[in-house]
Amino acid sequence: MSQRKQQISFFLLPDDETNIAAEIRRVLPEVRLVDEWRWDDVSQPPVRDQPSDCGGAIGLWNSSIEPQ
Numbered sequence: 001m002s003q004r005k006q007q008i009s010f011f012l013l014p015d016d017e018t019n020i021a022a023e024i025r026r027v028l029p030e031v032r033l034v035d036e037w038r039w040d041d042v043s044q045p046p047v048r049d050q051p052s053d054c055g056g057a058i059g060l061w062n063s064s065i066e067p068q
Contacts (some may be wrong), residue, residue, distance in 0.1 A: 017051035017058075024060065034059035043068075 012020070024031050035046040037055030045061060048054050 014052060021051050028062065030062055030064040032061045032063055034061050 021033060032045075032047045033049070033051060033054060035048050035054040036057035036059045038046045040046070045059075047061070048058075051058055
């Protein structure tokens with residue numbers, strides 16, 4: 001049986017997104033923001049510095065758990 005990814009959709013204001021991302025990085029500095037709409041190469045995730053740099057979907061990647 002394959003594992004199913006869990007996805008939760010909800011909407012935030014830009015300031016909310018920035019504050020949440022900052023808090024996540026404070027607690028888990030190895031977490032990266034991934035722009036889920038702009039993958040050009042599967043071996044290089046589109047990591048972004050801020051939520052505002054991403055498209056409509058943002059992934060959270062814990063690079064200490066899965067380095068690549």
